[in-house]
Amino acid sequence: MGGWLSSYAPSVGGDSSVHVVVVGGGFAGITAARLLQDAGVSFTLLDLREAFHHNVGALRASVQPGFAVRTFIPFSKTFGDSFVQGQVQRVDRETQTVILEGGREFQYSHLILCTGMVGPFPGRFLTEASRQSGVRAYEDLLEQVQAADSVLVVGGGSTGVEMAAEIKSQYPKKRVVLIHSRVELADPGLMPSVRQQAKQVLLEKGVELLLGQKVSNLSELQLNVVCKNSEVQTDKGQTLTPDLIISCTGLKVNSDAYASGFFGSLADGGALKVNAHLQVEGFSNVFALGDCTNIKEPKTGYNAMLHAAVAVSNITNSLSGKELTRYQTGSVTMLLAMGPDDGVGQLNGWKLPRFLVAFGKSRDLLVWKSWSDMKQKQP
Incomplete structure (x- = not known):
């Protein structure tokens, strides 16, 4: 079992039997690792990428020159030897x-699973990769x-709405067309008036909307x-060119790392069933956070970080x-950046003015916060 012992240090109360393994370095994973680091708890953070990907900025990185370099933050500069790059093959519960x-x-005394979601690039970037x-x-x-x-742009959930606006x-x-299988845009967890406002912003910007339609030959297209x-x-x-x-x-849900080891704790779609303490069903020392839980709430970085603290x-x-x-789901907080100068959203169930979302999130997509959380200076 060589590998983890090199970074194994006395932990809480000098208890050297405590070692937390965190699988996945998204928003939940880096928050958990940072809190463990601050508390002096021995841990290893595992991720297949060399750098944390601030994927809130992924869509801006696809359209604005020079932005991409700000969205990848090296893990090792923050976590040192407590970070290991690699693809998790499986978890052996017995050992x-x-x-x-x-x-x-x-080897772990406690396990935190926060493997996130997989989906198409550019909204997601889950590939074994260097920062470069x-x-x-x-x-x-x-x-x-x-x-x-x-x-x-195919798909009018929150990512598609933001992509078209960016x-x-x-x-x-440029001519930009957004096609969506439903009539309402953005996340169903948002208030109807916020979803309607997202549609209004797209139309104001000149995005053409094809709602209530699906692309039927997507698998054949480049x-x-x-x-x-x-x-x-x-x-x-209809035919588009x-x-x-x-x-x-x-x-x-990105369940590959844990599906075989925790088969009995899986919900539909591969998410992990968790209790109010975010413990995986049947395990007091295994926690699941963020997108890979079966918690009924919008899957946001904000919620993932709240999970990590609990x-x-x-x-x-x-x-x-x-x-x-106990973790308690609150009223939905979600902000959609619709280009650097506009946005829609709600805070704890209250609809926010567009200028406030633009000021609070859209200008730089909170990139500064991730650099600050990782205790590094932005390039």
């Missing part, structure tokens, strides 16, 4: 061991966006590459014999 592809093993290759992937797409006269804000002369002759068919018999197609649909406090509480903290 309490996490096994990476290649065979390296990490991550930045390059977004710069390559940026070149394709710049070369296209017309862009079709392209049209940066390149107002994505993220300018292809002038591609024909997009809709289920209503965009230069570039970007998919913002088809998100699913899980880490419950690990330290359990070690010191204190009562465990």
